[in-house]
Amino acid sequence: MKKTNKKGRGPQKEVQAFLSDITLLSSIPINKKFSKQAVPEYPFDEQLLSLSSIYRTSRKLFLKQGGSFVPRVCSTMRSLSSPDLFQSELQFSPLASEMTWFKDHWQEVYDPEVLVSAMTAFNQISLYHEQNHRILWNLLPRAPEEQRDFCRYLNFAESLVITLDLILGDQIGKKYSDIFERLKSIYRPAGADAWSLKSSEQYRQYLLAVMYVSYLALELVHHEDIPKALDYVLPGQKKINKDAVERGLELSELFTLNTNLQWQKRYWKQAQEQLFLYHKNSKEDVHYLPEDPLDFEEEFVIAQRVLNYFLDEKS
Structure with missing residues (x-):
């Protein structure tokens, strides 16, 4: 005999929160002119394409360089255990239809908590973040060979991808970005500050500052030393640096x-x-990040180039 949820039973707290989240995201108006870029069965992809120009740009650039998507159940641990940050084929768990069905039929599920736990566990990969890693290698100079030099290079690349995550959160806004972040469609929500609403020049300076802070955090610089370091390399912008x-x-x-x-x-x-x-055909020189992060200089030029590439591209 098929087991079903007891009629009239209310959802437990975690199920209620999940239902509330996916119901709100499902209500976001979809702009059909962007649907051609959407990845079938990737949850709320059309909503993200409709909300954010940088999300559309990232998808466009990734597809332009030959990127593709494979619907295959993928856990966080399997993703993290892969050494390949350069493969143009990205895997994701195809859960969009399952989430939509659950939203409307959760009362038919005997243990809705178990299903929510499963969907959450296998929906941890942000395609936007992973796309940007692949796009970035085309924009960066050649990498050094020695381990410590190379790990600094990787941390710099990660700090740039993190900065792009922040831009996406800002473009989506507080109303939705916290929910997208909870569902791991994005990794960082909108900021509490308002620099994204200021002039383009001020926002760029803020993004460069956040990128530098992220790099220092990845380099395991003591947190109490970071404000002074930031004020040293980017002087004259105390309020931006504080935020x-x-x-x-x-x-x-x-x-x-x-x-x-x-x-x-x-x-x-x-x-x-x-x-x-x-990078074997690259004409750029090998880039060595400074051993002392207080000597950051050319890195800000590279970061500006990356920001220009993503923010100036028409989507």
Whole structure:
């Protein structure tokens, strides 16, 4: 006999929160002119394409360089255990239809908490974040060979991808970005500050500051030393720097102290070899990040180039 949920039973707290989240995101108006870029069965992809120009730009650039998507159940641990940040094929768990069905039929599920837990566990990969890693390699100069130099290079690349995550959160806005972040469609929500609403020049300065703070966090600089370092390399913008430190240090310490370090320790050599092949035809010189992060200079030029590439591209 088929087991069904008891009639009239209300959802438990975690189920209620999940239902509330997916119901609100499902209500976001979809702009059909962007639907051609949508990835079938990737949850709320059309909504994100409709809300954010940088999300559309990232998708466009990724597809333009030959990127593709494969619907295949993918856990966070399997994703993190892969050394390949350069493969143009991205996997994701195809859960859009399942979430839509659950929203309307959760009372027919005997244990809705179990299904919510499963959907949450296998919907942890942000395609936007992963796309940007692949796009970025085309924009960066060649990488060094020695382990410590190469890991600094990786941390710089990660700080740029994190900055792009923040832009996406800002464009989506507070109403929806916290929910998208809870569902792991994006990794960072909108900021509490209002720099994204200021002039383009001020926002760029803020983004450069947040990028630098993120890099220092990844390099495991003591948090109490970061404000002074930021004021030294980007002087004359105290208010921007104060807000940038607060937002930059929202980066998960589980990631900076564990995940990132363990991944680099385990896979740096494979990644270095793959990136060497990726850049074998590059005419740019090898880029060595300074041992002392107070000597950041050319890195801000590279970061501006990346921001221009993403923000100036018509989507």
